[in-house]
Structure formats: structure tokens, C-alpha cells
Amino acid sequence: MTPAARWAAAIEILDRVAEGQAVEQALTTWGRRARYGGSKDRAAVRDIVFDITRRRRSAAWAGGGETGRALALGALRLDGDDPDQVFTGAQYAPEALSEGERTAGKDITTAPRATRLDLQDWVLGPLDRALGETADAVAEALRHRAPVTLRANLARATRDEVMTALATAGYGVAPVELSATAIRLTDRVRGLQTTAPFEAGLFEMQDAASQAVVDRLGDDLSGLDVLDYCAGGGGKALALAARGARVTAHDADPDRMRDLPVRAARAGVSVAITRAVEGRFDLVLCDAPCSGSGAWRRQPEGKWRLTEARLAELTRIQDDILDTASGLVSEKGRLAYATCSLFRDENEERVAAFLERQDGRWRQSDELRLSPLDGGDGFYLAVLERQR
Ligand SMILES: C[S@@+](CC[C@H](N)C(=O)[O-])C[C@H]1O[C@@H](n2cnc3c(N)ncnc32)[C@H](O)[C@@H]1O
Secondary structure, X not given: OOHHHHHHHHHHHHHHHHOOOOHHHHHHHHHHHOOOOOHHHHHHHHXXXXXXXXXXXXXXXXXXXXXXXXXXXXXXHHOOOOHHHOOOOOXXXXXXXXXXXXXXXXXXXXXXXXXXXXXOHHHHHHHHHHHHHHXXXXXXXXXXXXXXXXXXXXXXXXXXXXXXXXXXXXXOEEEOOOOXXXXXXXXXOOOHHXXXXXXXXXXXXOOHHHHHHHHHOOOOOOOOEEEEOOOOOOHHHHHHHHOOOEEEEOOOOHHHHOOHHHHHHHHOOOEEEOOOOOOOEEEEEEEOOOOOHHHOOOOOXXXXXXXXXXXXXXXXXXXXXXXXXXXXXXXXXXXXXXXXXXXXXXXXXXXXXXXXXXXXXEEEEEEEEEOHHHOOOOXXXXXXXXXX
């Protein structure tokens, strides 16, 4: 496919999204039909669609509308690229721009703050409350693609050894300061899962902030019984097990853990999976369902879908999880509450509400708050212990 043909495909997909389809679904539907597209074409189309989804509001402002064409036009203008190089009217390329399209759209520097930052209006409040003067810089970071970060699997090798294996497999790598296990890919990012280091279980894909959260729970967790209460795909369960913990994974939706046995076997660690938690644990991690606002670079649709009502509903779910999970912590154990949210409503305020409900029986012993300016996704961690 020519570069312009890739844009034409992205425009078609963005039109499906505007009709209400989820981005992944629209990409899959297109991919099934586009037999002519090779893997590089598919990846390029995907990148265009996600780059525009991250900047949907500013692209609509600059392009003068919400259609796929207007969004693509706006994104090209935002990047200072010549739209006529894309809207050529050649075979498979987007039709040439009409006079109306040429004059549509406005200068982004004249846009309101929420439009410039690619946020819904109401999100400015919670974001400002949480981040103060860094709010704009964080929102700006969320408008851009996230780096691809891996976790060196300490159960198999050191970070240096994993970096050497990746370099041998042809990948540019750099250590990430935020976590002692994190490795960033510096150039090539595709094809990782067919490499020898992956097959050998030397690494997992995991954002650096998720890794930093696990680091904070202790370098050596040998001998500890740990419950990952909201295990999902099991990224943190595997990281905890690699640090020597005896990990039990649980999730309200057990189907989300379906790949965990295969991943654990590849990583050379063991993770028990349970539907009904029994007993008490030295450490209970609640990586709670949340707005995902700290990870909007990776899941940009979430940025546009989140409503105030959903945020309120999430805080109720988070309260319930904290109450239930606290009952699973042994007498001298720790309760770790984490979210990939930037908002106080889901973070500090949930912990404060829990401590108040517990009326002095628990106290907070540690806290970590990360934003994309720290080198990974936005993340929050509070560690709680029983008062003694
Ligand atoms: C943020 S995700 C977990 C991500 C995972 N820990 C990881 O590192 O890959 C939150 C998970 O909580 C689960 N969940 C939602 N409500 C829950 C509840 N009441 N109890 C336990 N798990 C719940 C969801 O199914 C989802 O998989």
C-alpha cells in the first residue's frame, strides 16, 4: 500500500468509529477485508488510527469536523505535514481536498484548553485537582504514543542479560530508570513474540510504572503468600512471582486470567489460580478496575468514553474491593491498593474513605504516585497495614 492508501484505510476506519464501532473492532473488520495489506501496512494503518484517536478533539478542531477525512486532515495540519501529499486523489488514495475542506478547521492555538489538551471538558477538574501545575504537561504526554516497555523476568535472568539477548535478536534496548526490571525498545518494536528471548521467557511486555509498583512492594518476596485479587491478564501476578512470592491469582472475571498458566510456564514461575479465595495472605494486591486515565496513551478511547457517572460507579466498586480484600490480609500482612488512574477520586480519596470506614484499625504505611512524566503510565499505590 502507498502511504496515501494507508491514510485512506485509516479514514475509512475512523468513519466506522464515528458511527459507534470500537477502534479495535473497526481495525479488525478492515483487516479481514484488506487482503492486499501486508503486516507493515496493517501496523501503519493502526498507528495512524491510534495517533488520531489520542488527539481526536484537537484534530477535529484543526480539520473542521468529526469525519474520518476531517480528522485525518486535522492531524496532518497539527503535525505540520502537507495534506496534499495524502489527499492526492490518486488510485487508492483519499480524494483531493475540496475548497470547503481547505478552508475548514481552525488554528489550534485559538482552541479552548480542553480541546488543545485533547480532554473532555469535565476531566479538567479532576485532572487539575490531582496534578496542579503539571496537569497540562501530563495531558500533553497522553496525546502521544507510549514507549514499548518490557519487564526482565528475574526468575530467568538479570536485566542486563535480557538486554543482551534482545540486542542479539536485533532490538535496540535501553534500561528505564523508573524500575530495576524495565527495558525500553528504542527502535524496532514488532515481531517480539516470535523471538528466542520471548520463547525462553526472558521478558514480558509491561509498562514501567506497573513494574515500579511491584518493585515498591519489595525486592525479595520469597516465602510470602501473596494474593493478586484483581489479577486480570496476570501482569503483576507474574512480576510478583518472579520476585519469589507464592502467588494466588483471582479476578471477578476468571476468563481474563485464561492466558496466565501459559505465561507462567514460559516465565518459569508458578501462580495458583482461584475462583474463590480462601485463607489469609501476607500481601493482598488490589490492582483495582479504574478509569485508566494514567494509561490513556495506550487506550485512548477510554479518554473519550469515560463519564462522570462511570467515574462515580468506579469509586463504589473500588470501595467494595478494598473492604473485601482487607478481610483477606493476615494479622501482620499488608494491603496494597493500586490503580492506573491519575484522579484523586480513585486514589487518595478511596484510601482516605477506607481508613475512615475502618475507624483506626488500619493505617497507611507507604504511597507512590506516578504520572507519564515519570517515564511510564500514570499509577497510584497505597500500602496499608493494620494498626498494632
Ligand atoms: C486493572 S485490571 C487488572 C490488571 C492486572 N492486575 C495486570 O497487572 O495485568 C482490574 C481487574 O479487576 C477485575 N475486577 C473488577 N471488579 C472486581 C472485583 N469486584 N473483584 C475482583 N476483581 C475485579 C477486572 O475483571 C480486571 O481484570
